[in-house]
Amino acid sequence: MNAPDRPPQKPRGNKPGSRPLDLKNGRVDMSHGAGGRAMAQLIEDLFVGEFDNELLNREHDAAMFNLPPGRVVMSTDSFVISPLFFPGGDIGSLAVHGTVNDLSMAGAKPYYLTAGFIIEEGFPLSDLAEIVKSMAAAAKDAGVSIVTGDTKVVERGHGDGVFINTAGVGVVRDGVDVCGDLAQPGDKILVNGTLGDHGVAVMSKRENLSFTTAIESDSQDLGDLVSDMLDAVPDIHVLRDPTRGGLAATLNEIAHQSGVGIELSEDAIPVRPEVKSACELLGLDPLYVANEGKLIAICPADKADALLAAMQTHPKGKDAAIVGEVLQDARCFVRMKTQLGGTRMVDWLAGEQLPRIC
Amino acid sequence: MCHAIPAKVLALGDDGMADVELEGVIKEVSLDLVDGVELGDYVILHVGYALAKLDPEEAQKTLKLFAEMGAAVNDGAPA
Amino acid sequence: MKYVEEFRDAELAKGLAAAIKAEAAPDRIYKFMEFCGGHTHALARYGVEDLLPKNVHMIHGPGCPVCVLPVGRVDEAVALATQHDVILCTYADLMRVPGTKYESLIKARSKGADVRMVYSTIDALNIAQDNPDREVVFFAIGFETTTPPTAVAIKQAQKLGLNNFSVYCNHVLTPAAMRAILGAHTPEGAPPQERNHVVLDGFVGPAHVSAVIGTEPYEEFTRDYQKPVVIAGFEPLDVMQSILQLIRQTNDGRADVENEYARAVTPDGNVKAQKLVDEVFEVRDEFSWRGLGAVPLSALKIRTAFAAFDAELRFNVDVPDPKENKLCECGPILRGEKNPVDCSLFGTSCTPDNPMGACMVSSEGACAAHWTYGRFRTELELEDSA
Numbered sequence A: 001m002n003a004p005d006r007p008p009q010k011p012r013g014n015k016p017g018s019r020p021l022d023l024k025n026g027r028v029d030m031s032h033g034a035g036g037r038a039m040a041q042l043i044e045d046l047f048v049g050e051f052d053n054e055l056l057n058r059e060h061d062a063a064m065f066n067l068p069p070g071r072v073v074m075s076t077d078s079f080v081i082s083p084l085f086f087p088g089g090d091i092g093s094l095a096v097h098g099t100v101n102d103l104s105m106a107g108a109k110p111y112y113l114t115a116g117f118i119i120e121e122g123f124p125l126s127d128l129a130e131i132v133k134s135m136a137a138a139a140k141d142a143g144v145s146i147v148t149g150d151t152k153v154v155e156r157g158h159g160d161g162v163f164i165n166t167a168g169v170g171v172v173r174d175g176v177d178v179c180g181d182l183a184q185p186g187d188k189i190l191v192n193g194t195l196g197d198h199g200v201a202v203m204s205k206r207e208n209l210s211f212t213t214a215i216e217s218d219s220q221d222l223g224d225l226v227s228d229m230l231d232a233v234p235d236i237h238v239l240r241d242p243t244r245g246g247l248a249a250t251l252n253e254i255a256h257q258s259g260v261g262i263e264l265s266e267d268a269i270p271v272r273p274e275v276k277s278a279c280e281l282l283g284l285d286p287l288y289v290a291n292e293g294k295l296i297a298i299c300p301a302d303k304a305d306a307l308l309a310a311m312q313t314h315p316k317g318k319d320a321a322i323v324g325e326v327l328q329d330a331r332c333f334v335r336m337k338t339q340l341g342g343t344r345m346v347d348w349l350a351g352e353q354l355p356r357i358c
Numbered sequence B: 001m002c003h004a005i006p007a008k009v010l011a012l013g014d015d016g017m018a019d020v021e022l023e024g025v026i027k028e029v030s031l032d033l034v035d036g037v038e039l040g041d042y043v044i045l046h047v048g049y050a051l052a053k054l055d056p057e058e059a060q061k062t063l064k065l066f067a068e069m070g071a072a073v074n075d076g077a078p079a
Numbered sequence C: 001m002k003y004v005e006e007f008r009d010a011e012l013a014k015g016l017a018a019a020i021k022a023e024a025a026p027d028r029i030y031k032f033m034e035f036c037g038g039h040t041h042a043l044a045r046y047g048v049e050d051l052l053p054k055n056v057h058m059i060h061g062p063g064c065p066v067c068v069l070p071v072g073r074v075d076e077a078v079a080l081a082t083q084h085d086v087i088l089c090t091y092a093d094l095m096r097v098p099g100t101k102y103e104s105l106i107k108a109r110s111k112g113a114d115v116r117m118v119y120s121t122i123d124a125l126n127i128a129q130d131n132p133d134r135e136v137v138f139f140a141i142g143f144e145t146t147t148p149p150t151a152v153a154i155k156q157a158q159k160l161g162l163n164n165f166s167v168y169c170n171h172v173l174t175p176a177a178m179r180a181i182l183g184a185h186t187p188e189g190a191p192p193q194e195r196n197h198v199v200l201d202g203f204v205g206p207a208h209v210s211a212v213i214g215t216e217p218y219e220e221f222t223r224d225y226q227k228p229v230v231i232a233g234f235e236p237l238d239v240m241q242s243i244l245q246l247i248r249q250t251n252d253g254r255a256d257v258e259n260e261y262a263r264a265v266t267p268d269g270n271v272k273a274q275k276l277v278d279e280v281f282e283v284r285d286e287f288s289w290r291g292l293g294a295v296p297l298s299a300l301k302i303r304t305a306f307a308a309f310d311a312e313l314r315f316n317v318d319v320p321d322p323k324e325n326k327l328c329e330c331g332p333i334l335r336g337e338k339n340p341v342d343c344s345l346f347g348t349s350c351t352p353d354n355p356m357g358a359c360m361v362s363s364e365g366a367c368a369a370h371w372t373y374g375r376f377r378t379e380l381e382l383e384d385s386a
Helices: A037-051 A090-105 A123-142 A195-203 A223-232 A246-258 A271-284 A301-313 B057-076 C010-023 C037-047 C071-083 C105-110 C119-131 C146-160 C174-184 C192-197 C209-215 C218-227 C235-251 C273-281 C306-309 C330-334 C366-385
Strands: A071-079 A108-120 A146-152 A163-174 A188-191 A237-240 A261-265 A298-299 A321-327 A334-337 A343-345 B005-012 B016-024 B025-030 B042-046 B047-052 C030-036 C058-065 C086-090 C115-116 C137-144 C165-171 C200-207 C229-231 C257-259 C281-283 C286-289 C293-296 C300-301
Touching: A037 A123, A037 A246, A090 A123, A090 A163, A090 A223, A090 A343, A108 A123, A108 C209, A123 A146, A123 A163, A123 C146, A163 C192, A163 C330, A188 A301, A188 C209, A223 A301, A237 A246, A246 A261, A246 A298, A246 A334, A261 C058, A261 C086, A271 B005, A271 B016, A271 B025, A298 A301, A301 A321, A301 C174, A343 C037, A343 C366, B005 B025, B016 B057, B025 B042, B025 B047, B042 C119, B042 C174, B042 C218, B047 C146, B057 C010, C010 C235, C030 C037, C030 C174, C030 C235, C030 C306, C037 C235, C037 C366, C058 C174, C058 C235, C058 C330, C071 C105, C071 C165, C086 C119, C105 C115, C105 C366, C119 C137, C119 C146, C119 C165, C146 C165, C146 C273, C146 C306, C165 C300, C165 C306, C174 C209, C174 C218, C200 C218, C209 C273, C209 C281, C218 C257, C229 C235, C235 C257, C330 C366
Parallel strands: A108 A146, A261 A334, C030 C058, C030 C200, C086 C115, C086 C137, C137 C165, C200 C229, C229 C257
Antiparallel strands: A071 A163, A108 A163, A188 A298, A188 A321, A237 A298, A261 A321, A334 A343, B005 B016, B005 B042, B016 B025, B042 B047, C281 C300, C286 C293
16 A cells, blocks of 8 residues: 555544443434434444454545556445345345455456445444444455445435445456456356355245245355456456346346357256245246355356366355356347256346345 | 145144245145145145145156156057 | 156156157147146246147147236226225235236335235235234135135134225136137037037146146036046146147047046045135126136125125225227237237237236236247247248
8 A cells, every 4th residue: 555654543432422332222313324423423433443444444535545456347236135134144244245246247356345324213223233243244254345435314214224335446357358248159157056045045034925944145255266267267258146136137138248149958057955945935936036145157168167177166166067058149048958858038027026135 | 826836744733824844945834725634744835825635646656657658659559 | 846846857758758749640730728827837937848749739728817807907906005095915926917007006006005915815814913903905816726715814804803804806717717718719609519629629727726626627628518628737747748648538539537637636626625715705797807808607706794805895996997908919819819929019019027918917928928938939940940
């Protein structure tokens, strides 16, 4: 970092005349978003306290930094998931994973994140603290820092607990050019593991669908897996994470962007038995269910085996599989050889019925 | 809409409800439409209700029939 | 998944495909109608038609209760949600069905109506109990499979003394619809002995409707119209086996009711469920079906003994004159007379994202199934023949 020398940081802690945040029983109120002392305390004690990094600790409105040389990649995302806490994660960890994965899908190493919170009046501080702690842990794990943020509070009934918006910045290494429009006929399509876990885990907590399952969200940072993959095969053509709309939506997007067709093999697509059965019970198709720790990789056919091997040696890719290939097709259809031996379309218009999945 | 799926009865409640299991996923459903359901039975589920008991013997018979149909063609014999 | 995966086995499918090919006489065309939307969905989702010989045609029937719901009934449900402060509970499939002027429940919700998706009538009852000062209306649709759960709900509401729960009843009857279809294909005023000139060669009978009503109700079709009916389970191998049995019957000149789904369907069906339905509901004189028009004795209404739970008696609504798009071919498609691609709206202004008619809204509707799973096949065939 090329920043000039700064004076030592002011000691943090209770300002004279203020009571500590009641993280056990307290609630967010309108003063926490008003820009005054209460907001400053919330930010300092909770956000800065947990996210704790050099840039953020300076408590300026904006973060100033240099990046290593290379193409800069930026992404943004908003998180409105309901419920806020689900098996395998919460809106906080999801926010970090979602953002760093967007950057990784561009072939970039993520460095810095922003975090904007829109909190509903009355939201329990204990829940907020848990979310922030979770974000901090996820960020540390992913090797990124949350360096600037914003806090707003809206009146009761005008929000839904909390919404989080993020932006992320990363740098792409030389020799890597990954983009949705680069799929070529003949390329192979790979995924790093089982599909549909996140959607099913979240659905299992929706009141009107009550079913019990041990399935947890797959929400995780994919940065180190992607790094290993690019080491093994630098000329991967496409990387994308199949979030809302699942594998089906993402492959249709890519097919259209690249002007190609795709053929999948149903037998090759990894889906946990519990996810299959939960989908059967609810009348859903796992191909359309959201994932938060999975990626699709499209690479030249002669590199597919090497890529698969690299993925399978990484813990986040142990169930990786080659699931299909790219074809010449001006109509950009995505089709699938079914487990029965027939063929069907995997169209992107049959979208997910359930809202607020991410 | 008539989508229905067989699931195994794991536990019987006393209020006409039961826990059924499908590959590790557990759901509470109503047995109000079917009598004589016991633990370990398979029931056909539809919109939260068991509609019928699945007959395991008939299921095996049907699978055997499928196999026989296919085999008869391979043998060259008219089915 | 036990009793599921075994019925999707690829090797067994190959065997059945070979058997079908061996027995289908090459010099004729077979036309079978799968009545039930669930079968339409199974055919499409597994690509079963790729395994059938070209001279075996599957005609998609009207067994999709979402698809046959008349526009006027959709309008009334929307009106219930918007003109009264009710909590309208509905199965997910109904949310996007377009009514007159393309109003739908999902659009009504976006304008502030309290419309909630439920998986089961049990959820609707729970909502009624949790909200004693709100009126809760359950939008009931479905064939004989889905009617018993509604009957249970009404009896349960009575037992609990719920005075804020009612049902908007649109349950319909399968045999009546089959009669209407077969009637539509019979030459006008043809005497009984000429009824075997009907275009269809036979029916793949519904799976779970039959689990409830048994096999006996189909005897009249085999008798009066001399057309075989094979009741089939929902898995792809069930459907293939049933097609094989239909081909055999057609070749032999037989017209029998056969039960391929013996693991769930008995000749008498679910008597307990039938009795419950009979206790709570009675047959309407007439009911209008999308695509089939007015069909006598084809639908159910709530008996006077349970009038307290009848939303049609409890609420008055203001609805426009029901109108359907003039170019919409849902009617002929539901009757098996036309294919989705024969409709000028198909794929142009009518898509699953923007459905003009019910055949496109429900994933079991012939148009949605073809669009989602099958349209590429037509294009590939066109390409191959070019």
